[in-house]
Amino acid sequence: MTFLVVGESIADLIGTPGSWRFRAVPGGSPLNVAVALAALGRPVRFASEVGDDLFGGLLRDHLARHGVGASELAAAPATSLAFARVGADGSASYDFRFDWRFPQTPRLAGVSCLHTGSLAALTGPGGPRVRSLMEAAASAGVTVSYDPNIRPSLLGERDAARAAVEECVRLARLVKVSAEDLAWLYPGEPDLAAARRWAAWPLHAGPAAAWSGGAGDAGDAGAGRLVVVTRGADGAVAVFGDRLVTCPAPAVEVADTVGAGDMFTAAYLAELDGVAVLTAEDVARALRHGCAAAAVVCTREGASPPTPGEVAALLPRVAATVA
Incomplete structure (x- = not known):
């Protein structure tokens, strides 16, 4: 499976x-x-934009060090910055x-999964272009992760x-969202209520995607969209058809939480790599790997994959249950 990841590159200034x-x-x-997908041994392309400046050099060196090519990095007036206190x-x-701005249109040929989200899908003028790419991918049968x-x-x-x-959720087959995100989007609503609503929305019409929500067993039949809610130190929970998969996080000594959600995303996507028909057991395994990866990155500074x-090494301490 080849992943195409689309979105922002930012120099984080960590306090x-x-x-x-x-x-x-x-x-x-x-x-x-x-x-993180590359570090976990998965083939990945990355489409983004960076400036021709010192911070752009930092990002290009980082991508090269981890074997992620820079051929799909567009030029930006300046590299974006995020200060994290x-x-x-x-x-x-x-x-x-x-x-x-996201001026380019990445090729979808040979791509099994398009992953995007964050600022890239919501802020303009690049946001609408990313959402158009998501629609094109879903229409072409490429699994969309958001x-x-x-x-x-x-x-x-x-x-x-x-x-x-x-709009993005409706275009995606795989959705990972934090409880904090849902609290901001739907104040006062329990996170699982929002997740169940998202999971129940019809999938975007198109050919069968690379990863199909299907009949791994009777309880998985017609599962459709997978919605995973991450809850920080409390781990993650997933809604998949009429199944609920719960996975507590292992206790670790926290240095900071920068990048923990991203490492979860990469690890759970990597674990679903090659799955033709998704079952609740597949989801449980993916959540275990996601929670373990997030815990690892929390033990050190920054988003080091x-x-x-x-x-x-952490998996024996991570258990998931299917209900």
């Missing part, structure tokens, strides 16, 4: 906890997912210097942002 000192590291949710508990708050990764400070009015997110060995 030292309790201070105003910052260290520049590569970031951007889609870039993190692309690099880290609290005493390891959580991060963000401030952005961001622009996203992660809203909400950044409220850059999204403006909530109703308009919610409409754009819902885990190796397959690091993920495997």
